[in-house]
Amino acid sequence: MNALGFLLQTIRIAVPYLLAAAGGVMSERIGIIALGLEGLMLSGAFGAALGSYYGGSAWFGLLGAIVAGLLITGILAVATLRFKANQVVVGVAINLLVVGATRFYLRLAFDSASNSPRVPGFGGEGGGMFASFRNPIVYVGLVALPLLAWLLYRTAFGLRVRAVGEKPEAAATLGISVTRIRVQGLMLSGVLAALGGAYLALDQHQFTDGMTAGRGFIALAAVIFGRWEPVRVGIACLLFAAAETLQIQLQGAQLVPSQFVEMIPYVLTIIALAGVVGRSVPPAALGKAE
């Protein structure tokens, strides 16, 4: 395995993390805890598979993913913003809801307990490394966080987003519609996370029950480890993906048991939260959507 191969493999693995983490940064920066990333990713994967299946092409899959992401985000937004439900509980509920709903529909439409039929992807019928890179979502994933950094720090919208996430009362006195910013931010966050899931489904040419396998939580770990700053978060995502790639490469050598490599993102986040690597300060109004 050469350096180029390692890099390409890392990027392939990183794309879902990058997208979901971008969604997570957006959500948490406007003050909504992003515990539902896992559910959003899964819904995007499911929407992509359905869209591609019924529409006949992967582009419909993209559409399906965006629709699914917006639908789930709608539930999240209504529950947290209109009804002021506790965001942690809503996030957990969203994750459970999407798992149940996707399984239910799999039984209903495809009479299967675990996967959808094969659906068209972007790379034609062939698989392998280079086919994955014909998927436009890869490039969206690569620019998502840098673009988000530009959005947050160099535009008026970004300034309002940061204000709403730090001190909504002050933002409101300045005439900013706090609710509107939150809704817009959540929608963007949902679409990004859904695209992360869509990549998985379209890359594997099918939807499998629970296929996100905790990636939404790894993305959340990256958001926290990167201290809510898009570029840092992106580096964290690449770091986690590189560790995964390394572990896959070294599988035969049995140097480090795979379970310990699995733990890396989570352990790093816990260490970061303990303040060992500088102070970990979330957006001040995180979790309090009063």
Added chain:
Amino acid sequence: MSAPITRTQASVRRHLEATLLPPIVALVVAMVVGDVLILSYGQSPSTVYRLLIDGTWGNSYGFGQVIYKATTLSCTGLAFALAARAGLFNVGAEGQLAMGGFAAALAGLALPAGTPALVAIPLCAIAAMMAGAATGALPGVLRARFGASEVIVTIMLNFVVLALLNYIITAHLHVPETLHTPEMQAGTVARFADSFESFHGSAANWTLIASIVATAAVWYFLFRSKGGYELRAVGLQPDAAEYGGVSVSGVILRAMMWSGAIAGLGGINFVQGYKGYYEEGFAAGSGFLGIAVALVGRNHPIGIIFAALLFATLSQGGLAVNALVPKQLVDILQAVVILAVATAVPEVQRQMRVAAAALVRTAAARKAAS
């Protein structure tokens, strides 16, 4: 003008309404959603619901399964509720449960085969609680010392713990061709089926007693002891509690440890009472469902008993109606119940505040006019 009821009676009634209304609303909403989903599958809701009741409370096997699942759920529910009463979110019940079960299995394997049950069973249970407490202590310390969000730490720790246990089992401790530890010779608890023939086949067992004791203990601690009073004070208004002389960081740490311990206790149901070994994934999902149980039970031990029975019934009922409707329907309903209660709680409070404000305004207007 004489009031029809005393002010205390009115406030008690308001408190009861605020407590009981959200779960009732949630159940109604869940039933409506259930009806829609059942109809979309081409079945009749009344048939499905009747089959669900028959398959759970209508026969001994089903009832046994409900009791079995409710035992675990009440432990994880109590764990979440105890931490929640202190203002903490222990989302780590999944990992604490697994650690507890694992510790009980290890203890059972370590004890010699002839150990009297009266000694072995409690020892295994205590091992489970200690393992759960240790797993809860880490987020507790990080929160108490560094202010680290226990929500995130517990979620992350879940993954770490499960990966660690997976490694230990697959690399060192499993029976070949399986993902479980060897059967333990000491510390197992009898199943109902051993005494009552009608429960044959169900997993229900006498560890139920442990969860009943835990429920009573948590009730007594929360509402009749000084420590519980301090814990609730910290949950409601930490600054005031601190001013009153309570060590907030001490309460936080102890709350997380006890919460973890009770969640760990939930693990003995499978390990000591059902199979006699630790198996990977033995109670997958029970940790998160515990959050739902605590929510619907309004973080009160009595409510948790009912909520645990409810969710256990739904869970077992899903299997019973699987011929008619996919059991995944129940997964959706469980999530809907959580969402409904989560939204109903602040909404009910808001409506009551609005109503109370309106009452005050009319009373003031009447007074000004007289």
